[in-house]
Amino acid sequence: MSRITKRFGGLAAVDEVDFDLRKGEIHALLGENGAGKTTLMNVLSGLIQPGSGTMEVEGRPARFRSPQDAIDRGIGMVHQHFKLVSRLTVAENIILGQTGGRRLRLPDLHEVGRRVEALGERYGLEVPPGAFVWQLSVGEQQRAEILRALYRKARVLILDEPTATLTAGEVDRLLEGIRVMARQGASIIIISHNLDEIMSAADRVTVLRRGKQVATLDRDETDQAELARLMVGRDVSLVEVLTSAGERREEGGEPGDADRRVVLEVEDLVMSGESVSPAGGGARELRGVNLTVHAGEIVSIAGVEGNGQAQFEEALMGLRTPDSGAVRFSGDDMTGARPRRVLERGVGYIPSDRYRHGLVRELSVAENLVLDRIDRPPFGSPLRLRSKAITARGAELIDRFSIAVRSAAERAGTLSGGNAQRAVLARAMSEELRLCLAAQPTRGLDVGAIEFVWQQLREQRRKGVAVLLISTDLDEVMALSDRCYVMYRGRLTETPLDRDRIGLAMGGVAAESGAGVR
């Protein structure tokens, strides 16, 4: 691929990028969120067309108008959000859209199943071909996607953040499978921002930043520190930011014992059914959750996504009613209380799905900033709104939280990811809080925005607010927490602040065998 450019609106998501892939190599594509990794690969897989630039596959020029064109040339993509139809079986998904063989009738699904099983055995990526996709775990779904590409004789395999939602064991299995494929002559591109994985699996690395190609390096000629520096584009690596953040945690000092009152208490919370948000990660119910959070501490809930975090978040905020158990704020029973009542008790909420539960895209930034009390003075009454007061408060918060927006009247939908989160934070923290619930507060943000969010959360802690942080990002948990729980399959386990211990608990080890892990 040479000089590939793709613009969305005025913004160049990919800007004159050159990329080459050798036969039998594993090539990592590294970059922050929004660096253009996925866009570049969508171009290569035919999902979108580039604005300019040329591509060659195996020495011949290529122009893909559709994914089918790319598939025909041996390029298969495994998307981060799996492109599988959950109501069809694995085998049906694999033959979907496939040409060749019988024109009208479906191919014999048993025969397809046998070939899928054979492929799975060859690479250690077994999936039951007759199972419906909705019955599969995340790891199995990913294997099904990979098998689909292989079934279609892909010689180039693109994996978009393949390890983001896998357990440690599944990651090892996947990387092993990829190595086998590469040895057998396939070429593989892994999109990732996990430096450990890149160093252990890749032969070469290409780094993108803000749509531009920064460097392409051999794995043996570089190290994690250099890659991190190239990725974030300033002379602080993510690791350093994390370390200094960890140190600053100590500076905050311990709040006095007198302040150590319990703010949030959750007892045996049980809830079944799916998350109301599609980003919630499917049907993992809560199976008896216990938790306490004191004033002036940051308590984290770590864990791989989809273990019930989204459901827990919704149960706490009153978005869903639990089947049994209790939620108490400062001793008062608030189980199943409406969101409005929960907010009025001094709870600041930073939702994991910031566009769905955080902001109303169609309203102005100012309106969003006072949305939780827009029907009360000074902003309005149940019958009318006072736009002057709303705009004034909006401008004040925009200034205080450094939200980059042209005016307070701008639609919230125009905010970038980092600024949208600043707006959510500004609203949640503009009143005196007793509890702050922050769910995945830095997901998808760049380093600058992450630092800002962390500062704000620490500031709340210093003011004596109880902070409950739900995060899948272990670095974040380590940097901020006073105490830590791990959520696994709908249960919480309190875990010491130790990377290895938390990692094991995230994979269910400590949860299954209790304190016996050493």
Add this chain to the structure above:
Amino acid sequence: MDWAAVLGAGALIPLLNAGIRLAMPTGLAAVGEALCQRAGVLNLSLEGILLSGALGSFLGAYYSGQAWIGVIAGVGLGVAVAALMALLSVTFKTEQVINGIVIVLLAGGATSLAYEKLFGVTTTPPRFDTLPSLKIPLLGSIPGVGAVLFDQNALVYISILAVGAVWWVLYRTRFGLSVRAVGERPDAADAAGVNVDRIRWCALLVSGVMGGLGGAVLIVAQLGLFRDNITAGRGWVAIALVIFGRWSPLRVMGGALLFGITDALQLRIQAAGGGVETGVPFELFQALPYIVTIAVVVAATAWARDDAQPKSLGFPYEKEAGTRED
């Protein structure tokens, strides 16, 4: 009144026979709609397709004197209306619900206007003879079953084959697999190399064929005449039946049979003088199939444990949406 004539053992076979016949216009439309909705298009224009099919088949059969020309004309007009729906909903990706309602209104006005211009306002509308029953040798002689299933007019046989064909297409062909995928996750189907818009266009055309055929069956095989709004909401009932049948063609057809048999039953009660004797207005009898259908749809929806509705039903597929984020 003589209840034995309505509900007695001897009345059962003619009742079922008539029920199947009366079920066909609705059933064909509903089965076509089921396939269309499985592809993710909420085709509310169905009543318009049925009505256009009815007018087309009337004109074709009346002027040519040939029933089969009527059927072809009916299917042709039905497909034309479906193509308009596809152009608006799939090609231009505009709001499906609005498109559907507008097309129904358009078809209602256009068919009435065309008929009035051609035949004027008369008290004795022009008619032709409906299709005679065509008893199939051997099969028609099986006791019971033969009289119910194999002593029907030719269009009933064609309709049964058409329903079977839609089932086969949906579950046994590549096209059908694509239809099922496109209605759930068009983005996933797209990434797998399926042309989403083409599949949805084809699904709407199938719905046009089935709806047009339904209109033709109503006119050519049952009524032999045309008047304003002659389909009387059968298209809307068909859409309700799709929900009742949980988007499965065979269950949808089962619902249509329930509708048809209830219709045959109420006609029989009226014919036996049930209306006169009990003083119940005949409009209430006419409403019976609709009431039963609504009741069953509500019950079926309430009882269903899973949500069978195609996940992307009603949403146009925009290609680049959602591919923006890294």
